[in-house]
Amino acid sequence: MRTPLIDRRDFLKAAGAGFAAALGAAVFTAWSYVGIRHLVSTESAEQIVFWSSVAWVGLAVVPAIRVWTAPPPAIWPWLVLAGLAGTIGHLLWARALRLGRVSRSAPLSFLQLLLVS
Numbered sequence: 001m002r003t004p005l006i007d008r009r010d011f012l013k014a015a016g017a018g019f020a021a022a023l024g025a026a027v028f029t030a031w032s033y034v035g036i037r038h039l040v041s042t043e044s045a046e047q048i049v050f051w052s053s054v055a056w057v058g059l060a061v062v063p064a065i066r067v068w069t070a071p072p073p074a075i076w077p078w079l080v081l082a083g084l085a086g087t088i089g090h091l092l093w094a095r096a097l098r099l100g101r102v103s104r105s106a107p108l109s110f111l112q113l114l115l116v117s
Helices: 010-039 045-064 073-099 102-116
Strands: none
Touching: 010 073, 010 102, 045 073, 073 102
16 A cells, blocks of 8 residues: 555645635535526526525624624725625526536636636
8 A cells, every 4th residue: 555645634734724714615616506506497597696695694694793893984895896796796607507517617617716816
């Protein structure tokens, strides 16, 4: 039996919490893709985005209520921009999944890496 060059446990320790969070995000995003793919067969993209947003706000209120402070006024335009961009992206993603397979659409999300770097 050969010893691996990099022990997985050492890798996870070195990567730390950021790696664990990114891995968790990837898993939950994949589940989201599958869920949206099933929903688009019966629901419109607009309904999916609306009800997803309602659910996210409801889920976010629980942990945020203890530590919430209003953001400074200078940040509000950025929050509005992020909300609009996220909503438009979610609408387009739901439409893409209605028109094509997840396996063909998901690799396009790697473009996010190029756009944000």
